[in-house]
Amino acid sequence: MEALRIESTHKTPRVILDPENGIFEFSGRSIPEDALGFYNPIFEWLDKYAQQPLPRTHVRFDLEYFNTSSSKNILEILKRLEAIHASGHEVRVTWFYDEDDEDMEETGQDYQALLNLPIELSVKVQS
Amino acid sequence: MVASQSELLHEPALSYAYPLYRNMLDNSIIFMYHGPITPDLVVDVLSMVEYRLGDAKEDRRISKKLFNIMVESFSLGEDQRRGHSVLIVRQLPYLYAVSIGRRIPSGVVYQVKAFLDWVNTLSPEQLREEYHRALQTKEADKPQGIGGLPLISILDLARKSHDVLHYAFEYLDDEDSFFSLEARIQKNMI
Amino acid sequence: MQLNNIIFVYQGEVTADLVSSILQMVENKLEGEGEDRKVKKRVFNVMVECLQNVYHHLDALPPTDPSNPVRDKTALLMIGREEKDYFIITGNHVLNDRIPDLKARLDRINRASKEELKQLYQEVLTGTGFSEKGTAGLGMIDIARKSGQRLGYDFHPVNEKYSFFSLEARVSRIPEK
Numbered sequence: 001m002e003a004l005r006i007e008s009t010h011k012t013p014r015v016i017l018d019p020e021n022g023i024f025e026f027s028g029r030s031i032p033e034d035a036l037g038f039y040n041p042i043f044e045w046l047d048k049y050a051q052q053p054l055p056r057t058h059v060r061f062d063l064e065y066f067n068t069s070s071s072k073n074i075l076e077i078l079k080r081l082e083a084i085h086a087s088g089h090e091v092r093v094t095w096f097y098d099e100d101d102e103d104m105e106e107t108g109q110d111y112q113a114l115l116n117l118p119i120e121l122s123v124k125v126q127s
Numbered sequence: 128m129v130a131s132q133s134e135l136l137h138e139p140a141l142s143y144a145y146p147l148y149r150n151m152l153d154n155s156i157i158f159m160y161h162g163p164i165t166p167d168l169v170v171d172v173l174s175m176v177e178y179r180l181g182d183a184k185e186d187r188r189i190s191k192k193l194f195n196i197m198v199e200s201f202s203l204g205e206d207q208r209r210g211h212s213v214l215i216v217r218q219l220p221y222l223y224a225v226s227i228g229r230r231i232p233s234g235v236v237y238q239v240k241a242f243l244d245w246v247n248t249l250s251p252e253q254l255r256e257e258y259h260r261a262l263q264t265k266e267a268d269k270p271q272g273i274g275g276l277p278l279i280s281i282l283d284l285a286r287k288s289h290d291v292l293h294y295a296f297e298y299l300d301d302e303d304s305f306f307s308l309e310a311r312i313q314k315n316m317i
Numbered sequence: 318m319q320l321n322n323i324i325f326v327y328q329g330e331v332t333a334d335l336v337s338s339i340l341q342m343v344e345n346k347l348e349g350e351g352e353d354r355k356v357k358k359r360v361f362n363v364m365v366e367c368l369q370n371v372y373h374h375l376d377a378l379p380p381t382d383p384s385n386p387v388r389d390k391t392a393l394l395m396i397g398r399e400e401k402d403y404f405i406i407t408g409n410h411v412l413n414d415r416i417p418d419l420k421a422r423l424d425r426i427n428r429a430s431k432e433e434l435k436q437l438y439q440e441v442l443t444g445t446g447f448s449e450k451g452t453a454g455l456g457m458i459d460i461a462r463k464s465g466q467r468l469g470y471d472f473h474p475v476n477e478k479y480s481f482f483s484l485e486a487r488v489s490r491i492p493e494k
Contacts, residue, residue, distance in 0.1 A: 171342035
């Protein structure tokens with residue numbers, strides 16, 4: 001299975017889905033013109049990965065800001081990961097947030113509450 | 128002296144420059160925009176406000192909050208392909224406010240008002256529950272809800288601002304009314 | 318007020334970073350709407366000069382003066398679009414005793430033909446035109462040259478010492494051949 005790599009723009013995040021090492025990463029901003037258009041290829045990729053996932057997958061979310069239409073799509077991503085996790089293939093999620101960004105922290109807590117998935121909140125300390 | 132046609136054409140915009148400036152100063156408005164709200168515009172407005180906050184040496188927690196609220200307010204604008212919305216950012220010593228103004232069908236004004244009044248009565252816990260509910264409804268990002276307004280964005284704004292949402296409606300004609308919504312960040316509440 | 322044609326208005330201090338972010342916003346906005354390349358360039362150039370001009374006026378204000386209606390060196394920046402033109406308006410406070418001179422310069426600029434503007438520009442540059450403080454007039458001549466249209470202006474009395482000076486430059490949306 002091929003890795004999926006999407007470079008970041010000033011309005012869409014960088015996405016790396018690496019099936020060799022089981023490391024997924026979402027970083028940057030997400031306020032796309034067409035949220036579904038942006039996230040659909042990611043859903044499709046994850047559906048394929050779910051058929052033969054690695055025993056361990058680590059997913060990092062390191063987002064700067066995003067709107068609620070992206071929140072919904074991120075929830076969809078997490079739901080797919082939840083299903084993989086439930087099938088006995090461990091998925092760990094790390095949700096990074098800036099120490100000064102209480103909203104990003106709260107969003108992480110929202111996902112913790114809504115999903116049966118180990119989501120670890122991790123604070124990024126400003127240098 | 129007889130003013131030429133071109134001189135007359137020069138009149139309007141110039142004649143309201145001072146009243147507009149006074150109005151902005153009196154209402155602590157730092158920025159107004161009128162037009163379609165595209166993601167590119169959002170990015171540019173954020174970067175402009177970022178410099179402004181940097182110059183004011185604003186606390187990072189407040190800046191982050193303002194950014195998050197701006198990003199969400201913008202998603203309440205009219206459809207970006209055909210719509211024209213109005214954005215206003217206000218900066219006072221003790222608060223920031225972000226307003227979005229747009230047309231909505233006159234027929235849904237009461238519904239929108241009722242929704243906002245209801246949102247304003249919710250406790251933080253209730254807001255979280257309602258937000259979770261809205262997040263989990265299907266049809267990922269189609270503007271659902273009333274008159275093209277994504278209600279989840281309103282819930283999100285209410286949650287993030289820790290304050291009541293301020294709103295106004297102005298009747299334009301039987302078809303459209305003008306709706307404006309202001310989310311505030313009271314610095315002492317953050 | 319006829320606000321329909323306004324794209325954006327900024328009110329506040331104008332620092333270099335802010336100005337560059339505002340210019341960026343305007344550039345992206347015109348780009349995104351598929352405005353003619355030449356028109357875009359001219360709007361941009363005229364804006365740069367207008368902002369430069371505002372700086373100049375703000376710098377000329379006494380640094381601390383209780384009769385100044387605003388504490389900081391704040392200004393107004395506005396850009397709008399009409400059917401035929403873009404308009405760029407800047408506004409800032411000036412000392413009342415500067416007004417006769419400013420008016421004289423603006424009127425002279427507005428009377429000048431394209432060729433005369435060019436001459437005037439060179440005279441000011443070499444220090445022979447516009448008697449005192451040579452380069453003060455340079456910016457406005459440059460705006461007039463780049464805009465290709467007459468400059469609009471207005472002085473609104475604020476108090477016994479200050480007025481609000483608005484300057485309007487227009488750029489035609491019909492590209493030159």
